Amino acid sequence: MILRGKVWKFGDNISTDHIAPGRYFHLRTNLPELAKHVLEDANPDFASQMQPGDFIVAGRNFGLGSSREHAPRIISLAGAGAVLAPSFARIFFRNSINVGLPVLELDTSGINQGDQLEVDFEAGSVKNITTGETLSFRPLPPVMVKILGDGGIVAHFKKYRDFNLET
């Protein structure tokens, strides 16, 4: 799969409170509504101006904080193609794979707001069309490749009626 899209750049330590703010706690059972506020506290323009397939490109430790699975879900629901960051917080990373949101680990320091990227998931590469640079992202652990390949943990479970994590 190859995805093309524009970069929305964020800094280090973007927390789940940035992604799915606590003041919208009452929208947690209404994900499409909650998605309208995704990342609002980090960039108020993001939710209204991003196009489906755009990429979130951030600094280290993306997704730190709470276990709220709503965070990767509303990123997905808003239409982001993937999140690219040098590192992710553990629970967010696992939740992302579970809900089928690609999370790619690579050095993002040379990628800028507005750049056009082409992500080749099979090749494990990110081509920055704007700068001409090509980067590669770290392969996912095999168990996560399997879950993501099945379309997330719910689809995995529907397929096998159990965990089937042999790789």
Added chain:
Amino acid sequence: MASTLAEKIIAEHVGRGVRPGEIVITGIDVAALQDGTGPLALMQLEELDLVRAHNPAGTVLFIDHAAPSPRKELSNAHNSLRAFASRTGAVLSDINEGVCHQRLVEGFASPGDILIGADSHSCTAGALAAFATGMGSTDVAIGIATGRTWLKVPETVRVIMNGTFKPGVFAKDLILKLIGDIGADGATYMALEFSGPLAAALTMAERFTLANMAVEAGAKTGLLAADEITRKFLAAQGREKDFRPLAADGGAAYARTIEIDAKALEPLVAAPHTVDNTKTVAAAAGRKVDQVFIGTCTNGRIEDLRIAAQVLEGRRRHQQTRLIVTPASRSVYIQAAREGLLETFAEAGASVTGPGCGACVGVHGGVLGDGEVCVSTQNRNFQGRMGNAEAFIYLASPATAAASAIVGEITDPREFIK
């Protein structure tokens, strides 16, 4: 093979030795949901056609984050949890009971357990030598339905704690120091294991504060050995039978060892907007404070309230500083009432609330205004955490929080503690 605590607990569950990095599918003993993450978990169970609890007695649904409910959407979410509990026999911890992590250690988690909770601070129960970790709604939903989960066996970082605290310095200062030193991602994917002479001397309340904040360094869990102090704590909860001693083996392999000398610690704060942005209280002193919040799964225990009351006894909050005190659980609330602490707080000008998460997560009960500064005993100070991205949160010990409420500025508690 010598094992760390995390390796030992996982090995017991899978019936063979395990090594860090290995993926295992394991049985779980306790699974927990709360009112923010629970409704989504229940939707996933419907989606999977698995609306059941494999082990109802070990499945606990907490209504604590928005308790009592401030709005109808949340009231309806609460009712979905109540309905699931009555349908499956799972345990319901309703609005009067308190914060999930305090309730889990009082009533559910035991040494050697594997506990998964759809709340990041589920690591708190690691202080009872349980492998306790936070996961998303869907992972916990599957755990509830099947009694199992998958885990990567984590590497362990050993934190050896020496010395004793000087007056005015507490476990909260120690964990803030550790997170400040190693960073908010300093232990990502790893277990923290707290040990050393100081660990053996700490009260359970202090141990819970350390384990609670393990996730703020990115850790999967924060563990302490189960010892005589653990036994006494469980006995006081009427659960002595749940005790067994459990410790890491000598000679276990650690990814890293960090030593902390408690004698060298000063009262600290974590300044906005990250937990690793630590400063001494002395360096932050003088910052005007609009609200002080004492409570939460980090520092809302009876021991914390006693310290805060000791500072506030016979004094009043600063006229321009609101003070909110929220006991972590019903039993903490009752004990605080018996000891006259709630009266001390009310006399000092505090709003004393029922048990629960209260103001911590920005849903209700103390949402901050634009530009306001809060000193809180909670565990995270991210932008927007207390319901307003234009506000500023400093994390501190109950003593520092209480002292700051009196002066109306960030204040060293040693001015009030002899």
